[in-house]
Amino acid sequence: MSIKKSKTGKFKVDIRDEYENRIRKSFTKKIDAEAFVAKIKNKKYEEKLIGANLKQKRYSIFQCLDEFAATKQFLKPKSIIKYEGIIKQIRDFFAAIGITFIDEFTMDHASLFVQTLTQPRSVRRGDVFLEMVASPKTINFYIATLKAFFKHEILKDHLVKDPTRAVSAVRAQKVKPDFYTLEEIDQLFAQEMNLCYRNFFLGLLYTGMRFGEAANLEWDDIDFKNNLIYVREKDEHSLKSADSERVVPMPKELRCLLVTLQISKTSKYVFPNSKGEIMKERRALDKLKTYASRAGIEGRAYLHKFRKTYATYLVQNGVPLESIKELLGHASIVETEKSYANNDASKLHAHVEKLDSLLTK
Numbered sequence: 001m002s003i004k005k006s007k008t009g010k011f012k013v014d015i016r017d018e019y020e021n022r023i024r025k026s027f028t029k030k031i032d033a034e035a036f037v038a039k040i041k042n043k044k045y046e047e048k049l050i051g052a053n054l055k056q057k058r059y060s061i062f063q064c065l066d067e068f069a070a071t072k073q074f075l076k077p078k079s080i081i082k083y084e085g086i087i088k089q090i091r092d093f094f095a096a097i098g099i100t101f102i103d104e105f106t107m108d109h110a111s112l113f114v115q116t117l118t119q120p121r122s123v124r125r126g127d128v129f130l131e132m133v134a135s136p137k138t139i140n141f142y143i144a145t146l147k148a149f150f151k152h153e154i155l156k157d158h159l160v161k162d163p164t165r166a167v168s169a170v171r172a173q174k175v176k177p178d179f180y181t182l183e184e185i186d187q188l189f190a191q192e193m194n195l196c197y198r199n200f201f202l203g204l205l206y207t208g209m210r211f212g213e214a215a216n217l218e219w220d221d222i223d224f225k226n227n228l229i230y231v232r233e234k235d236e237h238s239l240k241s242a243d244s245e246r247v248v249p250m251p252k253e254l255r256c257l258l259v260t261l262q263i264s265k266t267s268k269y270v271f272p273n274s275k276g277e278i279m280k281e282r283r284a285l286d287k288l289k290t291y292a293s294r295a296g297i298e299g300r301a302y303l304h305k306f307r308k309t310y311a312t313y314l315v316q317n318g319v320p321l322e323s324i325k326e327l328l329g330h331a332s333i334v335e336t337e338k339s340y341a342n343n344d345a346s347k348l349h350a351h352v353e354k355l356d357s358l359l360t361k
Contacts, residue, residue, distance in 0.1 A: 002014050002015075003030070003033050003034065003037065005030075006026070009028075010026045010027065010028060011026065011027045011028075011029070011030045011032075011033040012024065012025070012026050012027075012033075013025045013026070013027065013033050013036055013037060015037060015040050017040055017043065017044070018040075018043045018044045018046075023040070058101040058102070058103060059101060059102045059103075059153075059158045060100065060101060060102070061094055061099060061100065061101055061102045061104070061105065062091065062094065062100075064102050064149075064153055064158060065087060065090065065091055065094070065149065068087070068148075068149045068152050068153075069083065069084070069087045071152070072084075072087075076238060083145070086141070086142055086145050087145070089142070090113075090142075090145065090146060090149070093113055093116065097109055097112070102153055102158050102159060103158075103159060105150075105163050106163050107163050107164075107165070107166050107167075109163065110146070110163050110164045110166070110167045111166070111167065113142075113143075113146060113167075114139070114143060114167055114170070117134055117139045117142055117143070118134070118139060118170065135172075136169075136170050136171065136172035137172060139169075139170050140169040140170060140172075143164075143167060143169055143170075144169070146164055146167075147162075147164045147167065150162050150163060150164050178299070178300075178305060178308055179305060179308045179309040179311075179312040179313075180297070180299075180305060180306070180309045184295070184297050184299075185205070185309070187295040187296060187297065188201075188291060188292060188295045188297065189201075189202075190295065191291045191294050191295050193287075193291055194274060194287070196271070196272065196273050196274045196279075197284060197287045197288070197291075199257065199261060199271055200214065200215075200271040200279055200284060201288065201306065202253075202254070202257060203217070203254070203257075203270070203271050204303065204306035204307065204310075205306045205309060205310060206250075206251050206253060206254035206310070207229060207248050207250075207254065207310070208248070208306075208307045208310035208311060208327055208328050209231060209248070209307065210240065210244075210304070210307060211281050211284070211303050211304070212237055212281075213231050213237075213239070213244070214270075214271055214279075215237075215269070215271065215278055215279040215281070216234050216236065216237040216269070216278065217229070217231075217269065217270045217271060218234075218268050218269055218270065219262065219265065219268060219269075219270060220268075221270070222258060222262075222270065224255070224258075224259070224262075227249055227250045227255055228247050228248070228249055228250065229247070229248045229249075229250060230247055231244065231245060231246050231247070231248060231329060232245050233245060239329075240329075241329075243329050244329040245329065246326060246327070246329040248327055249327075258270065281303070284303060285302065285303055288301050288302070288303060289301050289302075307328070310327075310328075311324055311327075311328060314327070
């Protein structure tokens with residue numbers, strides 16, 4: 001190693017780092033060159049201590065976070081974007097509290113992280129700034145991501161103890177089920193509507209399907225012989241989860257509607273827009289809000305509310321939660337021991353027939 005002054009007046013450093021890589025660098029000031037050399041020497045000394053088991057190796061918390069983020073790159077695009085946003089905010093938190101190494105993060109830091117999440121933040125809405133607090137669901141997802149990160153580091157032997165072990169999920173307040181009442185359903189469908197939207201809304205109401213599932217439903221997915229609808233993966237549409245692929249029995253009212261629609265079908269889609277193309281979510285939502293406003297519905301009108309209405313009405317009529325879970329393809333309703341593939345969809349017909357009384361004759 002040497003520091004030499006060149007003819008141009010700069011101080012040139014020639015040194016090997018802790019990995020024996022040769023580094024050549026020039027500095028304007030000698031003090032900067034000496035500081036650089038001292039830094040390299042310190043690193044080499046630390047590596048010797050680690051090699052002799054006299055010191056534990058330290059890991060950059062930001063590099064570890066990058067490696068953790070890389071494990072999320074195989075998820076669905078929406079999930080990747082969601083994790084990227086959360087991991088960025090975790091990174092900003094690490095920077096704000098001024099830590100560099102993974103072993104510097106303590107239980108106090110973990111508690112501070114949760115406190116930060118629960119503090120109101122100012123959000124701009126037009127010309128107005130509102131004080132808003134993240135929902136318990138959002139906060140718990142951040143907490144779960146932070147805990148998963150440190151668990152990942154423990155598995156890699158970067159840490160011995162989990163600094164987030166004392167952090168628990170925040171309690172979510174129980175909210176009143178959000179669904180259309182029978183009176184609101186009657187009022188809504190009493191409005192004069194474009195037929196394509198009326199049919200689409202009825203499809204959502206009588207099947208409990210998510211928007212994307214209903215919009216991508218094709219005539220090949222309809223089994224009139226057995227009165228079944230097959231909700232399945234498409235090249236242009238991915239289902240939410242493995243549980244989402246399912247078979248939904250048709251109530252009589254829906255079957256009558258589909259038989260009528262099939263006679264004059266002009267599209268491969270069961271519920272296309274007026275041009276025979278796939279239904280657009282933004283357009284369908286705008287139409288629903290317009291019709292709901294005309295009907296005098298005071299609560300918030302949105303497409304997913306039909307799915308909640310479907311499930312709520314079945315619950316109110318005594319349909320077992322296990323059956324509702326299968327009908328919705330949604331594991332959050334109840335955990336079941338057997339998968340949907342091992343169940344007979346025909347046994348669910350009696351349950352969905354309860355939906356035939358949703359609209360007043």
